[in-house]
Amino acid sequence: MNVYLKNILRFCIIVSLQVLILNKITLRWWSEPSGFPVFIPYIYPLFILLLPFETPVWALLVSGFVLGATVDSFGNTAGMHACATVLIAYLRTNVLSALLPRNLSEYSGLQPSTKNMGWMPFLVYSAFLIILHHLLFFSVELWNLSNIGQLLLKTAASAATSMLFIIVYLLLFTKQDNSRF
Secondary structure, eight states: OOHHHHHHHHHHHHHHIIIIIGGGOOBOSSOOTTOSOSBOOOOTTHHHHTSOTTOOHHHHHHHHHHHHHHHHHHHTOTTHHHHHHHHHHHHHHHHHHHHOSSOGGGGTTOOOOHHHHOHHHHHHHHHHHHHHHHHHHHHHHHOOSTTHHHHHHHHHHHHHHHHHHHHHHHHHHSOOOOTTO
């Protein structure tokens, strides 16, 4: 399958899962007096994380903005998702360069995945960027640091749940290489 068609299909699946299912789930890990949901698991940054290694930074930034703006339009969040997604799109290349033993140009035609990177490097890569995404998103959402404890707890709970959903997504939608077992 053409890489462009594959990524457009992945974009549609991930955004649909986020907007139609996950945005409707309200998870509460503790009681909040205002009655609003504490957090919603966000898996849509996975689209940026799974783009091919050789994707140029400008294309990552444009993709991040389009992805964030799409989720913003369905969630009525006024650019908060776009802001956080552009940040991880900008940092993605540097994080991959720090984690991988070879230069990114040597991974031509491949994309970050558990098959190409291994489970642990991929989980470190995705967890780091997901935590940064959630930290910026919830910082913009709360708009003050007077309640830093709530910000950190909300970020940690949301990132942990998002990583759980991302692992489930990877297990369901990626081919696993069973030849090593």
